[in-house]
Amino acid sequence: MVVYAGQGDARRTMALLWGAEERKEARPGPKPGLSVEVIVAAGIEVADAEGMAALSMRAVGERLGRTAMALYTYVPSKTELVDLMYDRAMGELPTSYPLDEGWRSAAVAWAHDLREFFVRHPWVLQVSQARPVLGPNEFAMIDTVTGILRGTGLEPERLRGVVAALVDVVRGAARTVAETRQAPSATGVSDEEWWRARSALLLEVAPDFAERFPSVSWLERGDAGPALEPDVPYLEQVARRTFATSLGTLLDGVTAR
Amino acid sequence: MVVYAGQGDARRTMALLWGAEERKEARPGPKPGLSVEVIVAAGIEVADAEGMAALSMRAVGERLGRTAMALYTYVPSKTELVDLMYDRAMGELPTSYPLDEGWRSAAVAWAHDLREFFVRHPWVLQVSQARPVLGPNEFAMIDTVTGILRGTGLEPERLRGVVAALVDVVRGAARTVAETRQAPSATGVSDEEWWRARSALLLEVAPDFAERFPSVSWLERGDAGPALEPDVPYLEQVARRTFATSLGTLLDGVTAR
């Protein structure tokens, strides 16, 4: 039997992604105890709680009181499950932003929502997108930001570039925060301790750091910056401010055209 | 025995990354048949040729005519190996760009070099940076771009944001190209065929696409664009132009300050 790999699969994945109506006519066989919905939800729970590395078919099955193999009745493979989780999670994102105060503030709000989404579900950043997922909620996300930016009057070609840049910057900022948040629990070392140890090691191993990387050193020297809020971890504040200027610069560039 | 996890490891990793001089005094035991260098090089070869997913200790060992376990004499674990590969590969990047024609053209050249680097070594984009690698070549990369951008006169805080945004945009652009390139060999379906099949599926599964995602549709409609070069794959040309406008917009934003 010839398997049209990636063809039959693609069709089924698309059907699952776009919520092909499952026929509810009575059929022989035991009543399904699970559904794609609950499996995807359980997968998201596992990934949220324990990270992408801990996402195994066994773990998801266990959370539902089944074996790993039981999932294969509903979902063709683990990668398909991850694709479904990816798109389903994106359904959390708002899809409309008021444009009363202009496109810029809407874009900023959108960017912050997306960033928080990625921070909430850091595993989403690790979904390998060799061949994009093409699910409805990702399209909705792109549609939302595109809609906001149409207010700029940019032509499609340029707008496409701006959208890409925006998503990239948001992803990058979220990645930084996610890493920072995961580091303490992953290593059992607090941010500050970890950083102190690292910088000590750095000095030890590269005593000529300042001459060797003059510009990086200059950057760090000028790092005093404005008042710190005492409750928020240091690195996270840096990340937040970095994101603000990244985003601001990019939007300035949009304005400039 | 208490293992100071992530502490003792960190010290060793840093030593390996920064090329701690290996003592060459004669020591008992068989002559080493391998070295960290050749192992890292073999790892890069495997990852370049077959992708990150195919990078296993067994595969690297085999390429060197050894077993997987032989590597553990030189390298503490697979993640450390990947970190070493990451930084070693970054050593390919140029570290100086002429500033005769101003910071902007230097920045553009830098960005294109970095993009090509990522496309050449797509696995680099998948190196999980929960705790950053902190190797010399990554610092050099950051130092290079920071040095270029000091020509803008921006203060450190802003400059940090711009650097982050630049790296993010380049990463994003490279990711797109890498995916596009991998898709045909991964699925055995050519770009065009794949895309045709997908859009057919999309229409089938979401016949209301145009009304449901009006802005995305608008974007695609305006996609005619300037003349296509016949030899370069279509999707890659789109990616290239998207990158150009992403980058351009961002740099416009820098100029605007």
Next chain:
DNA sequence: TGGTTATCCTTAGGGTGTAAAGAGATCTTG
């Protein structure tokens, strides 16, 4: 009631990273 079909389980096979223990090579020391 028997046949058909669907859910779910157990088993099994081929992967993965790496701990542990041993074989053999090469040095230093007595």
Next chain:
DNA sequence: CAAGATCTCTTTACACCCTAAGGATAACCA
């Protein structure tokens, strides 16, 4: 020169991973 120490590399083993195959059971239809 022999003995001991130390290092490289191999074999074996374990725990985990995804998933193919086959069988037990449940629910429907004829």
